[in-house]
Amino acid sequence: MIKNGVGREIPEHLEHIGNLIPYESPFSIIPEGNKAGRKLKRQLPHKSKLVSSIKEAVRACGLKDGMTISFHHHLRNGDYIVNMVIDTIASLGIKDIKLAPSSLNPCHAPLIEHIKNGVVTSIETSGIREPLGTAISQGILPKPLIIRSHGGRARAIETGELKIDVAFLGVPCCDEYGNANGFYGKSAFGSLGYGLVDAKYADKVVLITDNLVDYPCLPASINQTQVDFVVKVDSIGDPKGIVSGAIRFTKNPRDILIAENAVKAIEASGYFKNGFSYQTGAAGASLAVTQFLREKMIKQNIKGSFALGGITSQIVQLLEEGLFGGIFDTQCFDLDAVRSIGENPKHFEIDAATYASPFNAGCIANYLDILMLGALEIDTDFNVNVISGSDGIISQAAGGHPDAAAGAKMSVILAPLIRARIPIIVDRVTTVVTPGETVDVIVTDYGIAVNPRRQDLIERFKDARLNLYTIEELKEIAEKITGKPDKIDFTDRIIGVVQYRDGSVIDVLREVKDI
Amino acid sequence: MEIKRIGRAGTVESNDINIVIEPSDKEDIEIELQSAVIKQFGEHIKALIIEILRSKGIKSAYVKAVDKGAIDCVIKARTLTALYRAAESEEYEWEV
Numbered sequence: 001m002i003k004n005g006v007g008r009e010i011p012e013h014l015e016h017i018g019n020l021i022p023y024e025s026p027f028s029i030i031p032e033g034n035k036a037g038r039k040l041k042r043q044l045p046h047k048s049k050l051v052s053s054i055k056e057a058v059r060a061c062g063l064k065d066g067m068t069i070s071f072h073h074h075l076r077n078g079d080y081i082v083n084m085v086i087d088t089i090a091s092l093g094i095k096d097i098k099l100a101p102s103s104l105n106p107c108h109a110p111l112i113e114h115i116k117n118g119v120v121t122s123i124e125t126s127g128i129r130e131p132l133g134t135a136i137s138q139g140i141l142p143k144p145l146i147i148r149s150h151g152g153r154a155r156a157i158e159t160g161e162l163k164i165d166v167a168f169l170g171v172p173c174c175d176e177y178g179n180a181n182g183f184y185g186k187s188a189f190g191s192l193g194y195g196l197v198d199a200k201y202a203d204k205v206v207l208i209t210d211n212l213v214d215y216p217c218l219p220a221s222i223n224q225t226q227v228d229f230v231v232k233v234d235s236i237g238d239p240k241g242i243v244s245g246a247i248r249f250t251k252n253p254r255d256i257l258i259a260e261n262a263v264k265a266i267e268a269s270g271y272f273k274n275g276f277s278y279q280t281g282a283a284g285a286s287l288a289v290t291q292f293l294r295e296k297m298i299k300q301n302i303k304g305s306f307a308l309g310g311i312t313s314q315i316v317q318l319l320e321e322g323l324f325g326g327i328f329d330t331q332c333f334d335l336d337a338v339r340s341i342g343e344n345p346k347h348f349e350i351d352a353a354t355y356a357s358p359f360n361a362g363c364i365a366n367y368l369d370i371l372m373l374g375a376l377e378i379d380t381d382f383n384v385n386v387i388s389g390s391d392g393i394i395s396q397a398a399g400g401h402p403d404a405a406a407g408a409k410m411s412v413i414l415a416p417l418i419r420a421r422i423p424i425i426v427d428r429v430t431t432v433v434t435p436g437e438t439v440d441v442i443v444t445d446y447g448i449a450v451n452p453r454r455q456d457l458i459e460r461f462k463d464a465r466l467n468l469y470t471i472e473e474l475k476e477i478a479e480k481i482t483g484k485p486d487k488i489d490f491t492d493r494i495i496g497v498v499q500y501r502d503g504s505v506i507d508v509l510r511e512v513k514d515i
Numbered sequence: 516m517e518i519k520r521i522g523r524a525g526t527v528e529s530n531d532i533n534i535v536i537e538p539s540d541k542e543d544i545e546i547e548l549q550s551a552v553i554k555q556f557g558e559h560i561k562a563l564i565i566e567i568l569r570s571k572g573i574k575s576a577y578v579k580a581v582d583k584g585a586i587d588c589v590i591k592a593r594t595l596t597a598l599y600r601a602a603e604s605e606e607y608e609w610e611v
Binding site for chain 1: 529530551552554555556557558559583584585586587
């Protein structure tokens with residue numbers, strides 16, 4: 001065991017993964033060598049790529065025991081693709097599959113049976129939700145899980161660390177020769193950002209669509225040179241689970257209070273000026289921040305350069321009102337965002353590598369000024385957990401959290417101080433996903449704490465008379481109300497690792513005792 | 516105080532606790548607890564409910580508690596309310 005840069009014990013070697021590189025600091029690893037490549041191939045003129053079923057596509061790809069398959073998670077909790085493909089693979093008697101989707105959702109519960117039956121033996125992804133999370137935390141997966149951020153996954157694919165044999169990508173608009181986009185059709189989800197990396201690097205690419213359009217399908221986010229087979233199915237997902245309608249402004253007074261505190265911090269930070277860039281999520285408090293920020297931008301005549309990330313109707317409104325010059329979009333969170341990306345050239349689709357990979361000539365996260373993030377737990381070193389609950393069970397996703405935090409000039413965590421009796425600020429987070437070195441400000445309903453590394457921000461916030469506490473003070477306020485929680489019991493068995501975006505190991509995941 | 520009938524208080528909203536107190540044949544306070552934070556606070560919550568009931572002279576009761584992350588003052592308020600309803604008493608001892 002080696003103690004890494006955030007004080008976690010990391011084994012030097014883990015069976016089925018190999019030697020582990022302990023995390024040191026956010027930019028300590030300098031990559032060497034060339035990008036990985038896919039196999040060269042040729043296609044004879046006028047040969048159709050249409051196959052009649054997923055089964056035929058699996059056979060045509062030559063999928064065998066032990067191979068790695070991938071998926072994107074743009075269909076979110078409405079996704080039919082993962083379950084359809086794995087059911088097919090199981091019915092063909094194929095075993096020992098490594099599953100490498102960009103994320104997994106509650107709808108993927110049937111994977112539990114496929115793991116128990118030996119069809120899926122390892123998983124590499126950015127997030128796992130219930131009930132699969134509990135099953136994995138109980139130790140059902142024979143080989144260790146790898147959690148990667150969105151940027152980290154793109155990096156792993158581009159370096160060849162994650163070699164995808166077959167990518168099965170659901171697309172809502174596609175022609176028979178493999179040009180496709182996510183913008184149109186009954187299952188439209190907008191940006192194909194996560195799937196675009198798979199389409200460029202997987203040895204075989206199968207597009208699965210419920211909306212086969214006349215050639216050419218334009219715009220072609222995924223293009224025909226990348227695609228081996230096209231399958232038409234009745235439905236790729238449940239529209240109710242894919243995207244919501246426009247996400248409405250929160251009425252939750254605690255979220256509004258957190259957002260008001262955050263906007264004060266943004267205004268006082270010195271970064272809120274013409275040309276600023278901005279990323280936020282779709283949680284209640286984040287949406288409220290965007291709403292309040294819009295009012296400030298109009299009042300003070302401030303125009304931003306770009307917004308990044310998962311995109312909501314609030315961000316689209318800012319673009320359409322001319323308050324931002326453009327949007328870089330890896331994932332649309334609601335129907336307004338889907339509409340906008342399909343009609344506005346300044347609402348630009350980017351892949352996950354362009355969004356957040358640390359190993360290229362400059363991802364867009366590098367150019368971020370102001371960033372709003374969430375957290376399940378934060379420790380007094382400002383390390384953030386977004387993957388496992390305080391009960392130790394894997395239930396959430398790393399997403400782009402560590403990537404954006406590393407890139408932004410000011411990363412702000414929005415969190416209630418207490419969430420259903422669980423204090424959010426603790427001595428030691430259950431799992432470190434984002435290192436404290438990249439986390440600048442914690443905004444809660446009780447007040448604000450600034451990372452002592454950022455004396456510049458502390459000075460500015462003091463001048464603006466913000467409600468400042470040290471992180472230890474916020475922790476004490478929380479514990480006074482909730483009491484000190486009993487410790488969760490883990491066994492010694494390591495069930496997975498959490499990679500930092502550069503591929504080093506920032507923490508390990510252990511089997512939870514007596515769930 | 517004496518438990519005469521079933522007394523209930525609280526909701527199953529987040530941060531609340533639902534308490535149901537029933538008469539019991541056993542000479543003990545028995546608690547069936549479901550909690551969103553059972554691993555972190557389960558033992559503490561059971562001990563707190565027993566302490567509150569004992570402080571009112573209760574020796575025998577069956578308590579069903581469904582907790583959604585209530586803090587101690589909420590647990591105390593809901594337990595006392597359920598107890599007064601179960602005891603058909605309105606002799607509240609107001610504290611400041």
